[in-house]
Structure formats: C-alpha cells, structure tokens
Amino acid sequence: MMRRFWLGLLLAIIVGVFYTWLNAPEWLENWNEENQVMVEQQRQAGLAAGAQTDQSGCLAEALQRVESCKGSEYRCTVDGGTFFKACWENSQASEGLCVAVPPYHDTATEEDKAWVKEQCTELGLLAKGCRFIMRQQQQLCSATRVAN
Template sequence: MRRFWLGLLLAIIVGVFYSWLNAPEWLESWNEEHQTMVEQQRLEGISAGQQTDQQGCLTDALQRVEQCDDSEYRCTVSGGTYFKACWESSQPTVGICNNIPPFHEKATEDDKAWVKDRCTELGLLAKGCRLIMRQQQQLCSDAP
C-alpha cells in the first residue's frame, strides 16, 4: 500500500514538473489563438456593420452571445468585439440611445440593475448580454 502512495506522489510530482516546463509554450499558443479569434470577430463585425444599422448590430451581437457554445469567456469577448466593431461601422439608428443611462467606468448599482433588467426584458440569460448592454451604455455615452 505504501508503494502505491509513493508511486502516485511521484507521478504527481513528475506531472506538475512537466506542466511547469511546458507552460510558456501553452500560454504563447493560447495567446496567439485568442488574438486570431478577436481579430476574426472584429473583421466580421466591421463587415456586418457596413450592411446594417446600430440596432441590427445590437440584435446580432445579443443573438451571438446567447447561442455561443464556447466558454463563457470566449463568448463574451468575441461577442463584445463583434458588437463594438459592428456598431462603429454601421449606420446610426434613430433613438437607439434614448433611455440608456450614462456610462460610468465603475458600474453603479443603478447601472447593474438597468443591465440586468434589460437582459431579462429581452429574455436573454447569457452573461454576454450584460457585457453587450454595458458596451451599449458606453457607446451611447461616447456618441456626439
């Protein structure tokens, strides 16, 4: 029984050491993949924005994050990147910023409540919806 535990401990130590040695390669690969994904979403957003208005971008981005099958992180990052690029290259939608509270760098309780209520009204459960709503607040606050 003692040999089993010593063998297991040795296997764990070797595994941790091996992982530690390969961590920089894994991280570099992940960073490259992440940057490629972000750039792809940005280009898709620009292309979509040239064919729609801001409301179309909002609807499209919300649908993307809601239907995303990837990790929550990747879904929100890709959805947010797509939305911002689409919004900035799209035609303005009259009234899209009406009744949108002003953006605060640090979300206030009112901001959080508005975002939550807006996503609930739309029937969206993905956390990406909250990111998109916060981006809409920021983009509307930045608009001239």
C-alpha cells in the same frame, strides 16, 4: 507495500507538475495566438456587418450571437463583445438608440446593474453575455454623447 504505492504516486505527481510547469509558457503562447485569431475574425465580421446595418442592427446581432453561442461563456462573451464594438464603429447611427441608456461608469453602479438586468430580462435573454453587451452599449452611447 502501501508505502511504496504512496511514494510512487507522490513521485508521479511531482514529475507531472514539473513537466507542466516547463511546458506552461508554450501552452500559454499557443492559447494567446489562437485567441488573437478568433478575436480578429470576430472583429472582421463586425466591421462587415456594420457596413450593412445601423447601430440597432449591430446590437440585435451581437445579442443574438451571445444568446445562441455554443462555446464557453468566456469565448461567447469575448466574441460577442468584439463583434458588437467593431460593428457599432462601422455602422450608421440609429436615431434614439441611446436616449434611454444611462451614462456609463467604469465601476457599475446599482442603477447600472438594474438597467442592464432589466434590458436582458425584457428581451428574454438568459446568456450572461447579454449583460456584457448592454454594458458595452452604455459605454458606446456615452462615448457618442461626448463626441457630439
């Protein structure tokens, strides 16, 4: 009796795994489409906000968005980063915003990590998205310095 139970359970698991494997491409395709729509919405919101504010305003709004976001950490970080980049690119420059920002490195140095952590701590922000936004600020400020 017990042997039949385990064989039945094993068969159910195998069928479930096989069914999931067959449907995985459809699930992934749907997720990618939904993700692209959400990213584009955040990009459009960032562009609109950027037209109404300067880079400091974009930074403040992006940080507020990641801190108050109720979605998953991944979703909040992606949305906040997408919003910030689009806003920054469409906003007026903020005098002095990049002065104390260290240069961006593709692989964060210990100094980069310390600066990012210090910025989020000073602002009283706990969301991990804050660190991502600060790294983006480093990258955007470095790109601005190179362009000027």
